[in-house]
Amino acid sequence: MKILIVGSGGREHAFSWKIAQSPRVTKIFVAPGNAGTAQEPCVTNINLSKIDDLVEFAQKENIALTVIGPEAPLAAGIVDAFQKAGLKIFGPTKAAAQLESSKDFAKKFMQRYGIPTADAQTFTRLDDARAYIKKRGAPIVVKADGLAAGKGVVVAQTVDEAFAAVDAMLADNILGEAGSRVVIEDFLDGEEASFIVMADGAHVLPMATSQDHKRLCDHDEGPNTGGMGAYSPAPVVTPELHARIMREVITPTVQGMAAEGIRFTGFLYAGLMIDKNNNLKTLEFNCRMGDPETQPIMMRLKSDFVDLIEHGIDGTLDQIESEWDRRCALGVVLAAKGYPQKPETGAVISRLEEATEVAREGKADAEDVCVKIFHAGTKEESGNVVVSGGRVLCVTALGDSVRMAQKNAYAAAEKICFDGKQMRHDIGNRAVARSEK
Numbered sequence: 384m385k386i387l388i389v390g391s392g393g394r395e396h397a398f399s400w401k402i403a404q405s406p407r408v409t410k411i412f413v414a415p416g417n418a419g420t421a422q423e424p425c426v427t428n429i430n431l432s433k434i435d436d437l438v439e440f441a442q443k444e445n446i447a448l449t450v451i452g453p454e455a456p457l458a459a460g461i462v463d464a465f466q467k468a469g470l471k472i473f474g475p476t477k478a479a480a481q482l483e484s485s486k487d488f489a490k491k492f493m494q495r496y497g498i499p500t501a502d503a504q505t506f507t508r509l510d511d512a513r514a515y516i517k518k519r520g521a522p523i524v525v526k527a528d529g530l531a532a533g534k535g536v537v538v539a540q541t542v543d544e545a546f547a548a549v550d551a552m553l554a555d556n557i558l559g560e561a562g563s564r565v566v567i568e569d570f571l572d573g574e575e576a577s578f579i580v581m582a583d584g585a586h587v588l589p590m591a592t593s594q595d596h597k598r599l600c601d602h603d604e605g606p607n608t609g610g611m612g613a614y615s616p617a618p619v620v621t622p623e624l625h626a627r628i629m630r631e632v633i634t635p636t637v638q639g640m641a642a643e644g645i646r647f648t649g650f651l652y653a654g655l656m657i658d659k660n661n662n663l664k665t666l667e668f669n670c671r672m673g674d675p676e677t678q679p680i681m682m683r684l685k686s687d688f689v690d691l692i693e694h695g696i697d698g699t700l701d702q703i704e705s706e707w708d709r710r711c712a713l714g715v716v717l718a719a720k721g722y723p724q725k726p727e728t729g730a731v732i733s734r735l736e737e738a739t740e741v742a743r744e745g746k747a748d749a750e751d752v753c754v755k756i757f758h759a760g761t762k763e764e765s766g767n768v769v770v771s772g773g774r775v776l777c778v779t780a781l782g783d784s785v786r787m788a789q790k791n792a793y794a795a796a797e798k799i800c801f802d803g804k805q806m807r808h809d810i811g812n813r814a815v816a817r818s819e820k
């Protein structure tokens with residue numbers, strides 16, 4: 384069967400790598416993909432992005448099913464268009480994708496169904512927003528209602544910072560339409576976890592848990608990014624908490640959406656905050672897999688991903704189980720110079736081969752060391768692999784413990800060279816500390 388994957392990041396490389404392992408798959412197209420997807424067996428990158436063009440391509444090529452990586456095409460209605468054309472696709476419709484594409488929709492939905500989340504209010508008028516900030520005090524969080532490519536959330540430590548954020552969004556329109564409405568919510572303290580499930584409108588199949596590292600620099604300092612590294616599983620999600628998240632967040636979300644006539648099919652990602660007393664709050668929903676969480680999650684998935692996706696599309700996720708590698712997986716993102724504000728592109732990337740080799744050095748049991756370099760912002764140019772985006776690579780490794788996965792990932796990540804390379808040196812430290820307590 385032929386598969387189409389839409390997107391160009393590390394998440395989509397991990398999808399194509401995993402899907403290529405399915406014995407049922409003969410051909411994979413990635414639109415537009417990157418230099419890494421192009422190197423996977425049976426993968427061809429195609430340079431299409433318009434929904435109509437993708438529909439036409441899927442019809443012409445007889446694509447058996449399509450999987451979507453990023454939120455933008457989902458929010459633009461790619462699933463509706465494919466379904467209308469009678470094509471199989473896994474993802475939420477435009478209406479269901481509002482869980483991510485409108486923070487106001489998500490917040491009101493959570494309030495209606497008693498899903499735990501921070502107290503919040505929505506504003507379009509600057510005066511009202513400022514008055515609310517003054518009343519609540521800092522720290523406080525200002526969120527643009529719409530999609531803003533990771534730039535829409537300001538965690539303000541002072542009232543003045545929060546004022547500046549609402550001024551920029553509501554008065555200066557720096558985010559355009561996306562920031563013309565803001566949700567202002569209470570600041571939450573604790574540890575974050577990413578809880579991702581596959582949903583078929585009625586049933587859910589949880590993916591392995593994971594944790595992302597959003598800030599650019601070590602010790603969670605510096606600006607927010609799309610994610611600088613991730614690992615799976617997330618030890619903060621104990622079995623007891625796992626059951627609570629399913630009961631208090633995931634199930635009411637899928638049931639609530641169905642009750643409102645907007646069945647949610649696709650990956651549902653709840654960003655959670657867990658405090659030291661194990662209080663649980665939902666920070667956000669995403670209607671897709673996380674990036675970079677997908678990379679360690681795919682490394683641990685032992686089941687045939689295509690089977691899982693088919694059950695997701697057919698509404699039979701209750702009839703299948705997923706199998707996971709017991710080892711830990713950890714991914715370290717290598718980012719371009721200037722990321723996240725102004726990434727510089729064009730640098731040549733070298734020593735990619737060596738990076739995979741080095742993780743094997745000195746290991747008695749070479750098969751036990753498994754490192755995969757997932758590409759994100761890369762492209763091929765005159766025989767070289769060059770930087771073409773903010774997050775460039777995600778070096779992901781398995782290990783018997785989170786410490787071993789960390790050691791393997793960093794051994795490889797440190798070998799890779801390109802001008803201006805940025806990476807964190809503490810991905811997974813929290814989990815290591817927790818597991819060795």
Ligand code: AMP
Nearest residue numbers: 501524536538568569570571654666667
């Ligand atoms: P979101 O897109 O809503 O997940 O926000 C992006 C990031 O901002 C989250 O991953 C958190 O690190 C942070 N954040 C969002 N909401 C809050 C909150 N209420 N309290 C503290 N941090 C938050």
Ligand code: GLY
Nearest residue numbers: 595610673674675
């Ligand atoms: N890693 C966070 C996200 O994908 O939104």
